[in-house]
Amino acid sequence: MNSAAIEVSGLAKKFGDKVVLDGIDFDVPAGSVFSLLGPNGAGKTTTVNILTTLMNADAGTVRVAGHDIAAETKAVRAAIGVTGQFAAVDELLTGRENLQLMADLKRLGSGEAKRVVSGLLERFDLVESAGKQASTYSGGMRRKLDLAMTLVGNPSIIFLDEPTTGLDPRSRRTMWTIVRELVADGVTIFLTTQYLDEADQLADRVAVLHQGRLVASGTPDDLKRQVPGSHVRLRFADVAALDEAARVLTDAQRDDDGLALRVPSDGGTKSLRALLDRLDEHSVSAEEFSVHMPDLDDVFLALTGSNTTEVDAK
Incomplete structure (x- = not known):
């Protein structure tokens, strides 16, 4: 992989007459956290869906892990992991069984699967609850299990869509620690979040999407300096x-x-x-x-005229 884990150029998407993405450009350096912010309807989820090969773009080029998302879809999917806003765990299965299911889907050998599952249970502090049904897990435990399932395939790039929505402060900080550990191991994180303090804490770079266009990008400190009030x-x-x-x-x-x-x-x-x-x-x-200094809330309000970053429908 080259120094850019994700390269986006001229990305455009329309739904009927509505322009959702209007030719956006950005790069995500490998081994970093990139956070995409935007008010409701800005196009965040559409961007994620295109980058993860779940939706086709109308125009533009996108390379993920060095692969063109249109021509090399399988290679892109093999390199990425996706953790959605809601934990995608099977509540009828135990934590260990959920992880084993992912290992089977990834076609890992029995020995490798056992090693990977045991390692992830330990890494995410789920050993004691591994034999319990996921339906008995707390919200924080489900999010940890969900992310652990994403890591079964050892992806180099992970898309996190609202990873801490609804979690208590302790569970949010636990997830932050896990994200930092992943990045320390060389994983690239593409993060969407409704919590601006989360982007401030985790992101190396932030991009603000408004009405289908990127209206600002840079480090959190760079963006804060653009807003009066410091x-x-x-x-x-x-x-x-x-x-x-x-x-x-x-x-x-x-x-x-x-x-x-x-x-x-x-x-x-x-x-x-x-x-x-x-x-x-x-x-x-x-x-x-x-x-x-102004915080990211001030930046967001100044750039978009909105004080909410709820997930957009498209």
Whole structure:
């Protein structure tokens, strides 16, 4: 595989007169987490369905694991794993039986199947519950089993569609840890999520899809810097120091109750150094300072005018 696990160029899709994807382009580096965000109806699920060979595109080219999705469908499917929004486990089977079923579908030999199933049960902390029916599992356990089933074929690229929807905070963090471990092992993760903090925590790169177009892409920090509102908060020991600092930093917003100033800044080291140098030139000392950046919620709202990232129907 080359350095790009997924390469998308000019991807387009229409349903009747509705343009769902309007010629989007992006690459996903191998061994990274790429998160696709977008409001309801933006085209996220359509994108995932095309990339996983479940739907044909109207135009554009897509290569997954080095294979063209149209001409080399079998090779693409052999290289990927897909974990949908809802756990696709058979509730009448035990955890071990669900994994064994996947091993049989992958045509693993009996010895290899036993090794793989045992290893995944241990990795996902499901050994004690391996003999219990999946219907008795908690939501978090089902999601872990679902992801473990996806790994039976040892895919190099995994598509995770809303992997932590409905999970409690502890189970969400467990899933985050598993995702990080997979990436550390060289697996590429394509993530869609309705939790912007999840994308912030996990994604190396984020792309925002709106009305069929990619309106922004970059690292989470890159996107945050594009949104107004980043600032440095300086707190002073007394009113006299606050007054002096306010005279120096004329563009700052004053907080008398907190003995603080809020100074617009991009949060970069160069601008921070310049700010502190200005204070030092006037012999003004701050008791403490902190950098505040917009979060991905702010970015999403600014780019799409929406405060929700629910999964789109198509």
